[in-house]
Structure formats: C-alpha cells, structure tokens
Amino acid sequence: MSLFRLFLLFVKIGAILLGGGYVILPVMKSEFVEKNKLISEDDLVDYFAISQSLPGIIAANISIFVGYKLRRTLGAIVAVAGVTFAPFWSIVLLASLISKYLHTSIMQGIFWGVGIGVMVLMISATREMWAKAFEDKFAYLIFAAGLAVMLFTDISPVWVVISSAVTGVIYKKIARWRIKE
Amino acid sequence: MIFVHLFYEFFKIGLFSFGGGYATIPFLYHIGEVYGWFSGADLERMIAIASVTPGPVGVNMATYTGLTSGGIIGSLVATTAITIPSLILIVIISKILKKFRENFYVKAIIYGLKPASCALLASVAIQMILSKSNDIYAMVLFGIFLVMSFITKKDPLFYLGVTGIIGLIIFLLKT
Numbered sequence: 208m209s210l211f212r213l214f215l216l217f218v219k220i221g222a223i224l225l226g227g228g229y230v231i232l233p234v235m236k237s238e239f240v241e242k243n244k245l246i247s248e249d250d251l252v253d254y255f256a257i258s259q260s261l262p263g264i265i266a267a268n269i270s271i272f273v274g275y276k277l278r279r280t281l282g283a284i285v286a287v288a289g290v291t292f293a294p295f296w297s298i299v300l301l302a303s304l305i306s307k308y309l310h311t312s313i314m315q316g317i318f319w320g321v322g323i324g325v326m327v328l329m330i331s332a333t334r335e336m337w338a339k340a341f342e343d344k345f346a347y348l349i350f351a352a353g354l355a356v357m358l359f360t361d362i363s364p365v366w367v368v369i370s371s372a373v374t375g376v377i378y379k380k381i382a383r384w385r386i387k388e
Numbered sequence: 389m390i391f392v393h394l395f396y397e398f399f400k401i402g403l404f405s406f407g408g409g410y411a412t413i414p415f416l417y418h419i420g421e422v423y424g425w426f427s428g429a430d431l432e433r434m435i436a437i438a439s440v441t442p443g444p445v446g447v448n449m450a451t452y453t454g455l456t457s458g459g460i461i462g463s464l465v466a467t468t469a470i471t472i473p474s475l476i477l478i479v480i481i482s483k484i485l486k487k488f489r490e491n492f493y494v495k496a497i498i499y500g501l502k503p504a505s506c507a508l509l510a511s512v513a514i515q516m517i518l519s520k521s522n523d524i525y526a527m528v529l530f531g532i533f534l535v536m537s538f539i540t541k542k543d544p545l546f547y548l549g550v551t552g553i554i555g556l557i558i559f560l561l562k563t
Contacts, residue, residue: 221442221443221444221447222442222443223442224442224443224444231444253485256489257481257485257488257489259407259408260406260494260498261406261474261477261478262402262403262404262405262406262473262474262477263402263403263405263446263470263471263473263474263477264402264408264409264412264444264446264447264470264471264474265408265409265444265446266443266444266446266447267444267446267447267471267474268474268478271471271474271475271478271479272478272482275478275479275482276482280479283475283478283479284475287471287474287475290443290444290447291443291447291451291467291471293442293443294441294442294443294444294447294448294451295443295447295451295463295464295467297441297442297443297448298437298438298441298443298448298451298452298455298463299451299455299460299463301437301441302437302452302455302456305433305437312559312563313556313559315559316555316556316558316559316560317552317555317556317559318432318433318436318552318555319526319555319558319559320529320551320552320553320554320555320556320558321432321433321436321548321551321552321555322429322432322433322436322520322526322551323520323526323529323530323533323551323554323555324436324533324544324547324548324549324550324551324552325432325435325436325439325516325548326513326516326517326520326530326534327530327533327534327537327547327551328410328435328439328544328547328548329410329413329435329509329512329513329516330513330534330537331537332410332509333506333509333510333513336407336502336505336506336509337506337510339502340502340503340505340506341502341503342499342502346499346500346502346503347503349500349503349504349507350503350504350506350507350510351507352507353503353504353507353508353511354507354510354511357414357507357508357511357512358511358514358515361421363418363422364404364414364415364418364508365400365404365415367504367507367508368404368405368406368501368504368505368508369404371500371501371503371504372497372500372501372504373500374500375496375497375498375499375500375501376493376496376497376500378496378499378500379492379495379496379499380496383492
C-alpha cells in the first residue's frame with residue numbers, strides 16, 4: 208500500500224470516530240482486516256489492548272501501531288498525521304465559528320446548559336475508569352492520595368502520575384519479595 | 389515563546405496521560421491555571437465541542453486548546469506534540485510487543501497508574517461541580533441527568549444536545 212493511500216485511509220478513520228477512541232476497533236477491523244486484508248485480526252486486537260495501557264490518545268496509538276506494521280516509521284508518521292487530520296480541521300473551523308458568536312446571549316444560554324452535560328460526561332468517564340482501576344485494596348489508597356493531592360495542592364498531575372507509577376513498582380516488588388520469603 | 393510552552397506542555401500530556409480521551413482533561417485544567425491560556429468555563433466549552441466533533445477527544449482537545457492559546461500554528465504545535473511521545477514509544481516497543489506486556493515493571497507501573505488516572509479525572513469532575521454549586525438551576529438539572537446516566541447508558545451527544553436545548557429554552561423564557 209502506498210503511503211498516500213495509507214494516509215487517506217487514516218483520514219477516513221479519523222473522520223468517522225466520534226466522541227472518543229473506543230469505537231476505533233470495529234472501524235479499523237472493517238478497513239484493515241476485512242476490506243483491505245492488510246493485517247490480521249489478532250494483531251489488531253493486540254494493538255488495541257496495548258494502546259490502552261500506553262500514554263497518549265488511544266486512537267492515535269492504534270493508528271501508529273498499524274502504520275508501523277505496514278510501512279515502518281514513515282508509515283507510523285503518516286498514520287498519525289492521517290488520523291488527526293479531520294479532527295484538526297473540524298475543530299479549527301468550528302472553533303472560529305463559535306468564537307464569533309460566543310458572546311451573543313443565545314450562545315451563552317446554550318453553553319450554560321451544555322456545561323451541565325459536560326459534568327455528567329465527566330462523572331461517566333470517571334466511573335468507567337473506576338470500574339477498571341482497582342486490582343486490590345492498596346490501589347484504593349493510591350486513588351485517595353492522588354485525589355487529595357489534586358484537590359488540596361497546586362502540584363501538577365504529572366507528579367501524581369510519576370509517583371503513582373513508582374509506588375506501583377515498589378508495592379509489587381515488596382509483594383513479590385514476600386512471596387519468595 | 390508560547391509555541392515552546394505549548395509544545396512542552398502537550399508533549400508532557402502525551403507522555404503522562406493514561407486511559408483515553410478524557411484523561412487529557414486534568415492536565416489541561418492544570419495548565420489553564422498555570423499559564424492562564426483559558427478558564428475553567430473555556431475548558432468546559434472545549435470538552436463539549438471535542439465530544440461532538442469527529443475524531444478522538446484527546447486530539448480535539450489539543451487542537452482546540454492550541455487554537456485558543458496560540459492560533460492555528462498553536463493548534464498544529466499542540467496536536468503534533470501530544471502524539472510524539474506515542475510515536476516514539478510505539479516505534480520502540482513494536483519490536484518487543486510480547487515481552488512488553490508480560491514485563492514485571494510494565495505491569496507494576498500500570499497497577500499504580502490506573503487508580504491515579506481515575507483520581508485525576510475525579511478531581512476535575514469535583515472541581516467543576518463545586519464551581520457551579522451556587523447555581524441552583526444547574527445543580528438540579530445536573531442531579532436529574534446524573535441519575536439518568538446511572539440508569540441508562542446514553543451517547544455523549546444525547547447529554548450535550550439535550551442540556552444545550554434546555555439552556556436555550558431557559559434563555560428564551562428569561563427574555
């Protein structure tokens with residue numbers, strides 16, 4: 208597959224996705240496994256699973272995996288440029304439209320309402336994460352500590368992420384060492 | 389200088405946000421406070437717009453934030469910067485995919501990151517709710533939709549569409 212066709216395929220995928228990366232698996236399956244037979248379904252499921260435990264945007268991660276598999280580093284770059292293409296331009300166009308009318312009172316009214324919807328979505332997203340967040344009781348402690356730091360200090364979330372990763376490693380090391388004893 | 393800051397901040401988000409689109413929000417909330425590029429209300433608008441436009445929410449958020457703080461070049465810088473850590477990481481781990489997943493350290497780090505990422509998101513949700521706590525109408529509507537979201541799982545578009553229409557109706561009734 209030429210790099211240009213690869214780019215176009217990813218532009219299409221980026222344009223289809225709406226409201227989060229989770230629908231990317233069925234879309235990618237239809238484009239890459241069924242229609243074009245470029246990668247196996249097993250590979251795709253693997254990429255999907257690993258992408259969720261990597262940092263960054265899940266949909267971009269899967270695209271990078273597929274692009275790399277097909278055309279190495281250049282393919283990975285083309286894939287990520289493609290998948291971000293439609294979202295990029297739709298935001299640029301929409302945002303300039305919105306900022307033009309933002310200060311009209313009708314828009315203020317609409318966004319007052321939408322702000323409520325956003326809070327509901329934030330709670331839903333938190334609940335989704337919550338459902339998969341805890342492997343054992345100690346994980347609740349990490350949650351509580353992270354929440355306290357975020358609510359009561361100005362410390363950057365970056366430090367919460369780093370220190371919880373370090374805590375995870377220390378905790379698992381101790382657990383492994385205890386089993387060996 | 390703003391482009392250097394944008395690149396640095398969004399590179400960090402790309403490297404440290406785990407768990408999908410909404411995981412970028414706690415970081416954006418923080419940089420909004422530090423740099424003053426946008427307010428909490430701006431961020432709410434961005435989340436709404438990112439949720440209804442095509443593409444992954446994380447990309448939309450980066451593009452929108454970059455746009456409001458540094459124009460079209462700013463949005464290009466932010467969108468590129470947020471994907472670079474993934475690009476580097478995946479090119480490296482693609483060769484050792486199987487070993488990567490079984491690795492002790494990878495598993496231990498993910499063990500710690502899952503509850504922490506959840507805490508980050510929860511903290512922003514709480515701060516958003518607190519910022520509206522003296523708007524009685526908003527709180528009542530929020531309560532109703534929250535209960536609804538616990539009972540049935542609906543598309544983000546549903547919540548944003550319906551609350552947007554309610555906002556419009558209330559505005560029209562007032563005038």
